[in-house]
Amino acid sequence: MTGMTGVIRTLVADDQAVVRTGFVNLLNTQDDIEVVTEAEDGAQAVALAAEHRPDLVLLDIRMPHLNGIDAAREILAASGGATRALMLTTFGLDEYVYEALAAGASGFLLKDCTFPELLHAVRVVAAGNALLAPEITQRLVAEFARQRSAVPPARDIEGLTxxxxxxxxxxxxxxxxxxxxxxxxxxxxxxxxxxxxxxxxxxxxxxxxxxxxxxxxxxxxxxxxx
Structure with missing residues (x-):
């Protein structure tokens, strides 16, 4: 799902300037990744995504004005599937990870991730896959799925073998x-x-x-x- 040049056009959004700049600088060292714009809050991310139409948005879950989950929901809906969302989270603290998955996010990345982990995550999600590392996503989904109120499922599995x-x-x-x-x-x-x-x-x-x-x-x- 990269651009015609094969380069992953990326938007980075985080209200912490030091964190945001660090991600931007690291990503821009790669030939196949280009940060086309950066945002300091969710509302700005939505506006810039509409303008630049990135292949991937890297969004902090907790941002002012509009949180990362709501920003992801708006960006993904407006892109018609052309943009993928990768969420930045602090393990054990974010209470909305499950909701982020439901909003259409394709995976999660820890803020203290290593450089190789960052590059791997961006490439996996940009390629149209979900980043479901057991040590991150599975535990988070399990934790917050348990907290959700029980509702009758909209689908059943009778049609599955x-x-x-x-x-x-x-x-x-x-x-x-x-x-x-x-x-x-x-x-x-x-x-x-x-x-x-x-x-x-x-x-x-x-x-x-x-x-x-x-x-x-x-x-x-x-x-x-x-």
Whole structure:
């Protein structure tokens, strides 16, 4: 989902100037990533995203005027799927991670991440995939899914085969395609086929939405230590 030049055009939004500048400077050292604009709050991020139409927006969850979740929701809706959102979070503190996934964010990045982790996250999300590192997203989703009030699910899994439901559970547990293949003793190609059918049947955009669905359907239970 990069631009025609193959460069990932990125918007960075964080109200902390030092953090924002650090991310911008690091990203701009890469030939395949270009920070086209930066914002100091969510409202500015929405306006600049409309103007620059970036491939990816890197948004702090907690910003003044408009938080990162609401900014992501507006940016993604306006882009018609052309822009992806990667959220910046402080592990164990942000209470809205689940809501960010539901708003369409494709993953999370810790503010104290390493340079390689930052580059990996940007490239994974820009390529149209979800960043679901078990040590970050799975625990956060589990924690805040437990806090959500119980509501009847909008979808059921009766249309899924037993194997497709099994794959859904493993996705929610943070396993990669290769790990799922090893767990189920099937080929990577077969895993991809199951995932494609699962996503089509349940109208899922990516693995982030699959995680949400698995928790909402009760297929995966948050662990007491999550």
């Amino acid at each position: 037993a194997r497709e439901a099994e794959v859904l559970v493993l996705i929610a547990q943070g396993l990669s395609n290769a790990e799922i293949a090893g767990r189920l003793t099937i080929t990577d190609h077969t895993v991809k086929t199951h995932i494609n059918r699962l996503f089509t049947k349940m109208e899922l955009r990516d693995r982030a939405q699959a995680v949400i669905l698995a928790y909402e359907m009760g297929l995966v239970r948050p662990s007491p230590t999550a």
